[in-house]
Amino acid sequence: MIRYILRRLAWALPTMLIVTFLVYVALRIGTNPVESYKRSNPRVTPEKIKQYIDINGLDPNYVLGYFRWLNNFVTGNWPRSIKGSREVWPALKDAMANTLRLGIAATVVGIIFGLIFGVLASIRPGGKRDIAINTGAFVGISIPPYISAILLQLLFAVYWQRWFGSSLFPTSGVYPAGHTGFDLFLMLKFMALPTIVVAIQIVATYSRYLRSSLLDVLNSDYMRTARSKGISERRVLIHHGMRNALIPIVTLAALDLGSIVGGLIISENIFSYPGMGLYFLKSFGDGDFPLLMPWMVIIVASILVFNLIADISYAWLDPRIRLE
C-alpha cells in the first residue's frame, strides 16, 4: 500500500510538470501577458517591462520561459500582480480559505442529502417516492447553477425584503461591509445561498448515483444470503448494502472535484463571495499572469491529490481490489 502511494506520488511530479507547462503555454497564447501588463500600466518604462518578462519567465521560447518561471515559482520569488502590484500569496491564501469553507459546507450538505434521497428512492424502486425523487434530481441536474443562484437571490433577498421588510439571506460577500473579527452565525448566514446553489448540483447527482448503485447491490446474491442469515433489515442495508454501494460513489466523489469547483466559481461570482472562483474570473479578465499561474498550480495539484485519494479509498472499501 505504502509503496503504491509512493509510486503514485513519484508519478504525480512529471504529470504536474507537463500539465503546468500546457497551462503556461495556453495562458501565454490566450491572455498575452505582456500586452495585458502594458494595458493595465499604460505609462510603464521599458526597463519595467523587461523586469516583468524576466520574473514571469515570458521568454519568447516557451520551454526556456517555462523553466525560468518554474525556477522563480519554486524558490518563492513570485512576481506581483499586474494590477495594483499586489502580493499574490496573501490574496491566494484568503481566496483558498474562503473557497474551502464554502466547498466543504456544500459537499457535506450535498452528500448527506444526496445519500438520504438515494436510499429513500431505492427502497421501493418504481414507487411514487422513487419517481418523485428521480424527477426532482433530473430537474436539479438540468438547472445550471447560475439560474438557481439568480432565482434564489430574487426570492430570498430581493422579494423577501419587499414582502417581509428584511431579506432572509444577504446576497454578497462573507461579512457585511465594515465588519471585523470572527462571527460564526453571521458567516453561516452569508454562506447559506452560495452553499445551496452548489449543493443542489451535488444532491441531484449523488442521489441518482447512489440509487442506481444501491439497486445493483440490492439485487445481488450476497444480500439474499445476508437476509437469509436472519440479520435485521437495517443491518443488511447499512452494513452489507451501503458499503458496497458506496464503492463506485467514492471514486466519483473524488473525480467530481472539477465540477464542484466549476459550481463554486459560478456561485462565488454571483454572490460576490471572495474565493478562488472570483479570484480566477477577475485575474483572467485582467489577463493577470502572475495571479493566474499559482491558481492553476493549486488546481492541478488538488486534482492529482483527489485522484490519488479516490484510488486509495477504492481499495480500502473493496478489499478485492489490489493496488500494485
Added chain:
Amino acid sequence: MAIRRFLSHKAAVTSCIILGVLTLFVILAPFTARYGVNESVQMPPNSFLTPRAQAWLGTDDIGRDLYSRLIYGVRVSLVIGLASALISVTVGSLVGAVAGFRGGKLDDIMMRITDLFLAFPFLVTLLIVRSVLGAMSWIKPLTGEMNSIRFIIILFGIFGWMGVARIIRGQVLSLKEREFIEASRAVGASRRYIIRRHLLPNSIGPIMVSLTFSVVGAITGEATLAFFGYGPQAGDGATSLGNLVGAAKGAVQTGFWWLAVFPCFTLVIIALSINFIGDALRDATDTQLDRGE
C-alpha cells in the same frame, strides 16, 4: 422494440411535444414574435414595463418586448446547440471508434488528454480554450470574430467531442470482442469497413444519446459564457438565450422579476426536455435491457 420503449417513457414524449412546439414557434418567428428583436413596444417611457397585454412578458431596459426577444433568442441558441453537437458527435464518434478499435498508443494518449480536460473545472477550460482559439490568427477565416456565433459553435464543437469519444470508445471496446466482428475480420474485411459497417451502426444508441447531451451542453454552455460576459454578441437583429439570461443578472437586485424568471425558465425547460429525451433514448437503446425482456 426500441421505439415502443421510448414511447412508454411519458416524460420523454411530453418533452418531445414541448420541444416540437417550441421549434415551430421559433421557425415561424416572423409570425409568432409580436415585435422585432430591437423594436420598442411603444414610445418612451417604455423601459421595465411589467407583463401586460401590450407586452406579454414585460419589456427590458430599453423597452423591447421580452416575449419576442425570447423567441429570437431561442432560435439562435437552438442553432448553436444543434450545430456544435453535430460537430462534436461526428468528430467524437470517429475518434472514439478508431481509438477503441485500434487500441495501443493512440488510445492511451487520447484517453490521457480527455481525462485531463474533463478533470479541470469546465468553465476554466472553456475560457482558456476560448482565449487560445481566439488568439490564433490563422484560424480566423474559419471561426470568425471571437464574439460571433460561428466562433461559439466551433468552440463547443471542439470542446464537446471528448466526452462523446469516451462513450463511443467504451461501446466499441465491448463490441469488438463480439462474434460478428470476429467473423467479419475472418472473412477479410478491412478495418475501415468494420468500423463503418459494423461498429458505428451498432453504436447508434450511444451516439444518439451523446447527441442529445451535447445539444444541452452547448446551449447551457453558451448561456454560461454569456452570463460571464464572454458570450456571442450576435449582430443586429439577433440575441441569444444566453444574452437574455445574462441580462437577468442585472435585473435581480432591482427586482424586475420577469427579466430573470422568463429567460431562466425557458432555458431550464429546454435543458430538461432534451435531458429527458436523452435519458429515454438511453433506456430504449440499451442492448443489455433488450436481452432482459
